[in-house]
Amino acid sequence: MTRQRIELAEASPRAARLITALEDVLRREGLCDDRLRELARIRVAQLNGCAYFLALRSAEAIRLGERQERLNELAGWRDSRRFTDSERAALALAETMTKLPADGVPDDVYGAAENLLGPYNLANLIMAVSVANALDRMCLRQTSGGVDVLAGGRRLRFDRLIVCAGLGTDAVARMTGAPGDVRIVPFRGEYYALAGTARDLVRGLIYPVPDPRYPFLGVHLTRRIDGEVLVGPNAVMALALEGYSWRDVDPGDLRRILAWRGTRRLAVRHWRTGVREVLGSLSKGAFLSAARRYVPALTAGDLVRVEGGVRAQAVDRDGALLDDFSVDVQGRVALVRNAPSPAATSSLAIARHIVGLTSVSSF
Template identity: 45%
Template sequence: MRVLVVGAGIIGLATAARLARRGDEVTVVDKEPSLASHQTGRNSGVVHSGLYYAPGSLKARLGTAGAASMTRFAAEHGVRVATTGKLVVASDAAELDRLGELARRGAANGVPVREVSPVEAREHEPEIACVGALRVETTGVVDYRGVCDVLAGQVRDAGGTVLLGRAFAGARTAGAGVRAVVADVTTGEEHELVADALVVCGGLHADRLARACGVDPGARIVPFRGEYFDLAPDAARRVRGLVYPVPDARFPFLGVHLTRGVEGGVHAGPNAVLALAREGYRRRDVSLRDLADAGTWPGLWRLAGRNLVPGAQEVARSLSRTLFAAAVARLLPGTTADDLHPAPAGVRAQALRRDGALVDDFLVRTAPRQVHVINAPSPAATAALEIARHLEAELDRVLAA
């Protein structure tokens, strides 16, 4: 079977590799000149354990399984990976109830999580401050770009093709196949590709690509920029592994946290502010089309109206390194603005419904001979191999219908 996979991020490549290994003739296309150019290559590199997600959700099931499968895959293929463990810390007594609820949720998801005292927490992270904490041993870090290199190699080794610099313009199911239009980014020349099936992992442009294929995405992608800082060497030496705050249950974001990456440094972040472009990695990156898309979507205004104070706090922290440092200092006392060195930002593709509800779980839409990933935020990278298994089953289901 000939399958066209759109998107050379980790989900597209994991799905392509899985289909290629079973004998399908796979072609991957991506508009960028390199693999993992957006969400995959710009995240914190964390292998999430499955702690945060609603029991029974796709995130919970695939994320928990993904922590094991991603770690094993990286180790087997020589990709840098380390299981460092993580502390989720309550900075004051008001957060202890939420910390306990998080422990119950993690246990329901099969995550080996345990509550620890401040004294025991400091045995893992001597410099942190807390009134209570959770310890999760299965959390780690990995080189996701390295994972993508391996997956792309598996596609090629199985006879598949990875075409970079090829922009997918849309497709239509026609009889026993799918006809897609792909443009060479350099020359603008368009080509038609014919396949038996289509899998679209469009990330920041997932909703647009679904509509270009005649599929209702059921939500609109709204981009949130996450800004990071690297800790200066003296501050970084005070952090051993991963330290997270207790998340605000109203948001799908986990708050500013500390991560010792596979390269050895420690980065802090991200915050979460509305980006002015879907690929708006800098404050000055503005797309009128993307602004119009977001600004005319009723869901964005409803979301903003319900969250004026926390939204304003995120913007203020984005504009002030001193405020960002204060957020870090709640975890690591003594951190100042001088300890923070700017690092590359990422943009999260967050699906938002018309009523203002954030799509919290992975969201997949299907059509005859087509499978579209609409919403795949964290822990999608962790769960990529399990999501690929899920998409394979979805593809087989729509082909059998």
């Protein structure tokens, strides 16, 4: 095969994104045993000769509790005694779907998988194997020579790639084939500024004692070098990744945010705090009440609404709000999934640590 082939992800980027999104959905839906799914996907990568996804899926299987000695024998699973009947049925189906004989999947292979796995697991397995084959054959992401990045119609090649994408972290993670166990949930931080002589009431920084349950500091007063005094921010879950106001609603973003199990667990655990933050967003009086705990002389007329921002808050599967760095290394790509503060993100020591994770020898 000598003819130069088109790059599918470059020629049809939207379709490529949809395939990676489908992979994410299947991972959330899951099989009764996630390790069985990964065994099938690893076998697919072996048959397709895709070293990148072979390494990625093997690492995911180990994370799920798979044993290395079983992975060592996976290519010869028929002659191994380490695999259950259900796993054998799944692997036989995955192999047949990948090789796909002219007459399709034989009835005995399909029937064995259906009997041992059941309709729900079988359906998820068939879709997971189909998507794995599509990703292997598209060569979407990494190669043995580096990482290709498509940007503005250009293809850029890097030896290593460090991704600090903020609100776009999940989208980039899907591009690498590693959605992971952390997702970004956007929280809007809203501010007021003190007007007129009220600025003279605050001569420095007035901060509350942090609540260890949350990475958000809460409403506080900050005097800037230009003399302006900011009051805020609160922390309201946004309705879009770039949800800078209540009017900014993206149904696609919202579906992905709410579909994440961690978001639902977070809501159940902290719904009272969430309601209080929403009230502070909708009611200037509630916001004022929070600020007056530190400066009782403030009045409603002293507060003027100014622009806010959106925090890319990392939330794990259990609904925990991460307050420390979270870095996920996938082959030649290091994904900085959570960076907790401006002071930390500007630290050269932390930069050296992250660079070190990518096996780059110097910085």
